[in-house]
Amino acid sequence: MKLHLTLVAFLIPILTLSQKPExxxxxxxxxxxxxxxxxxxxxxxxxxxxxxxxxxxxxxxMDEQNKMEVSRSINMLSGVTLTASxxxxxxxxxxxxxxxxxxxxxxxxxxxxxxxxxxxxxARFTTFDLSVIDVSKGFxxxxxxxxxxxxxxxxxxLKPVQKIEYNGSLGMINTNGYRGNVNIGSNLGKVYIQGGFxxxxxxxxxLSNNFKPQAHENGGERENSFRTDHKLNLKVGWTPKQxxxxxLGYINQQGEKGIPVYAGDDTLNSLLKKPRYWQTPYWNxxxxxxxxxxxxxxxxxxxxxxxxxxxxxxxxxxxxxTYTTQNKPYAFQSFYxxxxxxxxxxxxxxLIPKNEIKFSVQYKTDVHRENNVDEPVKRLEDNTISFAAxxxxxxxxxxxxxxxxxxxxxxxxxxxxxxxTTDEITAFESAPAKAAFNAQLGIFYTMNDHRIxxxxxxxxxxxxIKDRYSYRMGTAIPNPxxxxxxxxxxxxxxxxxFTDKVKLKTAVFYSNINDISTSISNVEPGKSxxxxxxxxxxxxxEADIGYHVLKDLLLGVNYTYIEKHNLANPEIYITDIPKxxxxxxxQYSPIKQFSILCSGEYNSSRYSTSYGTSTAGFALFNTIVDxxxxxxxxxxxxxxxxxxxxxxxxxxxxxxxxNFFVTLKFFNTK
Numbered sequence: 320m321k322l323h324l325t326l327v328a329f330l331i332p333i334l335t336l337s338q339k340p341e342x343x344x345x346x347x348x349x350x351x352x353x354x355x356x357x358x359x360x361x362x363x364x365x366x367x368x369x370x371x372x373x374x375x376x377x378x379x380x381m382d383e384q385n386k387m388e389v390s391r392s393i394n395m396l397s398g399v400t401l402t403a404s405x406x407x408x409x410x411x412x413x414x415x416x417x418x419x420x421x422x423x424x425x426x427x428x429x430x431x432x433x434x435x436x437x438x439x440x441x442a443r444f445t446t447f448d449l450s451v452i453d454v455s456k457g458f459x460x461x462x463x464x465x466x467x468x469x470x471x472x473x474x475x476x477l478k479p480v481q482k483i484e485y486n487g488s489l490g491m492i493n494t495n496g497y498r499g500n501v502n503i504g505s506n507l508g509k510v511y512i513q514g515g516f517x518x519x520x521x522x523x524x525x526l527s528n529n530f531k532p533q534a535h536e537n538g539g540e541r542e543n544s545f546r547t548d549h550k551l552n553l554k555v556g557w558t559p560k561q562x563x564x565x566x567l568g569y570i571n572q573q574g575e576k577g578i579p580v581y582a583g584d585d586t587l588n589s590l591l592k593k594p595r596y597w598q599t600p601y602w603n604x605x606x607x608x609x610x611x612x613x614x615x616x617x618x619x620x621x622x623x624x625x626x627x628x629x630x631x632x633x634x635x636x637x638x639x640x641t642y643t644t645q646n647k648p649y650a651f652q653s654f655y656x657x658x659x660x661x662x663x664x665x666x667x668x669x670l671i672p673k674n675e676i677k678f679s680v681q682y683k684t685d686v687h688r689e690n691n692v693d694e695p696v697k698r699l700e701d702n703t704i705s706f707a708a709x710x711x712x713x714x715x716x717x718x719x720x721x722x723x724x725x726x727x728x729x730x731x732x733x734x735x736x737x738x739x740t741t742d743e744i745t746a747f748e749s750a751p752a753k754a755a756f757n758a759q760l761g762i763f764y765t766m767n768d769h770r771i772x773x774x775x776x777x778x779x780x781x782x783x784i785k786d787r788y789s790y791r792m793g794t795a796i797p798n799p800x801x802x803x804x805x806x807x808x809x810x811x812x813x814x815x816x817f818t819d820k821v822k823l824k825t826a827v828f829y830s831n832i833n834d835i836s837t838s839i840s841n842v843e844p845g846k847s848x849x850x851x852x853x854x855x856x857x858x859x860x861e862a863d864i865g866y867h868v869l870k871d872l873l874l875g876v877n878y879t880y881i882e883k884h885n886l887a888n889p890e891i892y893i894t895d896i897p898k899x900x901x902x903x904x905x906q907y908s909p910i911k912q913f914s915i916l917c918s919g920e921y922n923s924s925r926y927s928t929s930y931g932t933s934t935a936g937f938a939l940f941n942t943i944v945d946x947x948x949x950x951x952x953x954x955x956x957x958x959x960x961x962x963x964x965x966x967x968x969x970x971x972x973x974x975x976x977x978n979f980f981v982t983l984k985f986f987n988t989k
Contacts, residue, residue, distance in 0.1 A: 448502055573603045705727045
């Protein structure tokens with residue numbers, strides 16, 4: 320840790336002497352930040368006049384709101400709810416009621432979700448090197464490929480626009496946490512280089528003073544809540560001429576974390592009497608990629624994405640809360656060694672007047688390997704191929720029609736089965752390949768500063784490797800023949816700019832979901848099985864308002880209402896989705912050198928278990944002050960959870976109480 324901080328501290332004076340400041344704001348204005356977006360990494364439904372059909376969180380917003388994790392950043396959007404997997408200490412989100420298995424995560428358009436279960440721990444993905452997070456809700460581009468049943472999340476990196484540019488930070492979180500990062504870029508015309516390094520560490524987080532001690536948690540510092548994450552991001556680009564770009568990139572993420580024990584009072588939860596003492600000694604990810612854009616002529620282009628992604632992870636189960644011995648029957652060391660490789664080729668043309676047509680072909684191989692210590696390695700492999708087509712039909716200056724279709728095929732190549740009694744690896748019986756057809760249509764009418772849109776889509780999601788082949792620690796029967804889930808999504812939305820001061824966005828939406836992979840109990844005595852037996856519907860509405868009350872006073876609020884019903888089994892509750900969520904903030908900057916931002920969030924109650932255990936609703940308030948102390952630097956200080964609310968996203972896993980931070984930021988870009 321000291322080495323990392325020393326390195327960044329050494330870089331500050333060197334960098335600040337090399338360039339003159341470009342502006343008075345450390346975060347930057349919208350125009351400059353748009354230029355720093357790595358556009359080759361975008362996958363969006365984009366009309367010729369650069370109309371966007373997705374929601375975005377910019378680097379400016381992430382910095383100003385002190386959001387260091389992807390999950391907490393996009394939680395600021397309407398329609399997005401922060402969720403968690405308490406038993407694995409993973410931070411996730413739901414998007415309009417869909418979890419991350421149905422809303423895949425991409426980095427510069429490259430899939431980075433975990434092959435085994437389709438999830439990804441978004442707390443491991445920090446925001447320090449991102450320019451934009453792009454969230455498509457429901458109506459997402461067909462070019463994303465398979466499994467975007469409920470939308471898609473794309474993390475878009477930075478791209479330099481100046482000869483030398485940099486930004487970074489050094490900070491303290493409470494008294495036992497640290498952050499540091501630096502981004503350095505250089506654009507020399509035909510060649511550009513972008514690099515970044517970040518480090519985030521917490522010894523633990525502190526519970527609210529209102530937390531009542533439980534059998535396995537006495538309050539104060541949350542037991543086994545440590546975390547460390549560091550990330551390296553390198554990118555080299557070549558632009559031989561206009562509309563041609565070729566990029567080589569490398570990302571290295573390394574992390575470790577504790578998994579706090581259950582600290583609730585649900586008598587039906589087995590963890591109340593039999594707590595898990597788990598830690599993750601490593602959560603490591605490496606990504607190698609090549610991106611290209613070749614403009615063949617004025618009306619035709621070809622884009623490509625080629626990638627190789629490695630994911631290594633381990634879980635250690637210990638005997639007790641000392642986390643030192645592993646002698647009891649439930650103790651283990653479990654290892655995961657996965658990799659994914661694939662490619663995407665996209666062809667676009669405007670040969671037909673008023674049409675911008677795109678075609679894509681994708682190929683993806685997912686390999687999952689797992690074993691416990693002293694056991695042989697199981698290997699499971701899937702291949703997926705996808706064909707997609709999408710068109711932007713500009714009827715006139717007011718009316719745009721966006722149809723799209725895709726066809727996906729997933730085939731299992733290898734599926735090993737391990738018999739612990741005989742210590743032998745055998746093969747599961749082969750299952751037939753699964754295919755899925757997707758289609759959508761969007762109609763958008765724009766008049767001056769008003770736009771109304773109507774969209775309908777039919778999307779699918781393939782069952783994950785875990786859904787099909789996991790024994791779930793001896794409590795389940797695998798089902799290799801699980802079919803894809805499907806959803807019919809409908810949305811009506813309206814966007815308006817009332818003068819330059821007020822912006823309004825609203826939407827109502829409905830989804831009907833079929834063939835949900837559901838755990839069916841007692842298929843054999845005491846054992847469950849995943850089967851396509853689920854049906855659900857989602858109904859909801861969103862509203863966003865941005866209001867420049869005064870030149871230096873900005874107000875932003877959004878509200879989300881969601882109802883998700885289990886139609887197949889109404890007695891089984893759907894978890895992790897509050898009916899109501901509100902987020903708002905006020906930012907006041909009376910002078911260029913000073914700003915204060917206050918934000919608040921409210922979530923209604925939500926179910927944590929399928930049998931009805933729930934967490935109470937909660938309201939949180941945060942405040943941040945930013946002071947420009949020098950032309951190259953500012954100091955930011957703030958308090959999160961100002962009123963020390965004791966709250967949980969999952970019953971038995973309390974979140975952090977009141978906490979403070981102080982950060983020094985340095986920069987030479989807007």
